[in-house]
Amino acid sequence: MIEVQGLSVALGGRPVLSDVALTVRRGEWLAVIGPNGAGKSTLLRAIMGLIPCEGSVLFDAAPLGRPRERARTVAFAPQTPGLPPDMTVFDYALLGRTPYIPYLGRESRRDREVTASVLDRLDLTALAGRRVENLSGGERQRVVLARALAQEAPVLLLDEPTTALDLGHQQQVLELVDHLRLADGLTVVTTLHDLSLAGQYADRLLLLADGRAVASGRPSQVLTEALVGKHFDAHVKIEPGPDGRPVVHLVRGR
Numbered sequence: 689m690i691e692v693q694g695l696s697v698a699l700g701g702r703p704v705l706s707d708v709a710l711t712v713r714r715g716e717w718l719a720v721i722g723p724n725g726a727g728k729s730t731l732l733r734a735i736m737g738l739i740p741c742e743g744s745v746l747f748d749a750a751p752l753g754r755p756r757e758r759a760r761t762v763a764f765a766p767q768t769p770g771l772p773p774d775m776t777v778f779d780y781a782l783l784g785r786t787p788y789i790p791y792l793g794r795e796s797r798r799d800r801e802v803t804a805s806v807l808d809r810l811d812l813t814a815l816a817g818r819r820v821e822n823l824s825g826g827e828r829q830r831v832v833l834a835r836a837l838a839q840e841a842p843v844l845l846l847d848e849p850t851t852a853l854d855l856g857h858q859q860q861v862l863e864l865v866d867h868l869r870l871a872d873g874l875t876v877v878t879t880l881h882d883l884s885l886a887g888q889y890a891d892r893l894l895l896l897a898d899g900r901a902v903a904s905g906r907p908s909q910v911l912t913e914a915l916v917g918k919h920f921d922a923h924v925k926i927e928p929g930p931d932g933r934p935v936v937h938l939v940r941g942r
């Protein structure tokens with residue numbers, strides 16, 4: 689469970705997040721949505737303890753510990769991480785196992801098995817021996833996700849996990865995350881630009897605008913034409929999809 693209270697962040701002398709609160713229970717999926725620059729990535733980085741912030745961030749009622757312990761609690765897939773050159777896809781994903789490998793020790797057979805299994809589930813087995821710098825944008829994105837999933841942490845923070853992915857791989861990644869949180873009780877927080885995908889997969893949405901939480905609740909409570917129109921400055925039509933969850937359509941000719 690993640691509990692965030694009174695979270696405020698200033699970057700470059702400017703407030704970027706102001707007094708944000710959220711709670712995500714075990715096995716729950718929260719999608720953070722909002723226009724460009726709203727503070728979505730900053731929120732994930734602050735929850736991860738990667739930037740200084742005011743307020744309280746607790747995981748199962750305790751603050752995050754030192755980096756090694758933190759990596760066993762929460763896995764983070766950033767939006768545009770720098771990938772080390774001269775590293776294969778397999779070795780990069782294996783980095784997710786670092787918190788389980790003893791200092792000055794080597795990875796175990798299980799570490800390699802977990803890594804191979806995650807690569808398989810993300811359709812990356814054929815690329816395992818390729819160098820990460822030669823991958824396409826969508827392949828890189830899946831490799832970054834593979835590293836985070838190989839960590840087997842109970843909390844997963846994903847920053848825009850599907851932006852570079854084709855339709856089939858978007859579905860594959862989101863279905864895999866959904867399966868993991870239902871089967872293993874993973875707690876999931878993702879930022880997502882695609883509002884329909886956010887509404888389809890997440891239990892709850894948090895709408896950020898100008899660094900403030902302006903709405904939160906079930907997809908049907910947050911994805912309304914009034915809220916989306918106002919905060920994204922967009923003209924949209926929102927209708928229930930086949931499963932009753934809201935689907936957001938852009939309307940031409942504003």
Ligand SMILES: Nc1ncnc2c1ncn2[C@@H]1O[C@H](COP(=O)(O)OP(=O)(O)OP(=O)(O)O)[C@@H](O)[C@H]1O
Nearest residue numbers: 699700702704722723724725726727728729730731
């Ligand atoms: N290091 C920094 N110094 C100053 N301002 C920053 C810094 N990093 C981010 N910002 C600003 O903070 C605001 C929030 O950025 P953030 O990346 O969290 O937004 P976002 O909601 O994830 O946007 P996007 O949808 O475009 O990815 C932006 O206005 C950004 O320019």
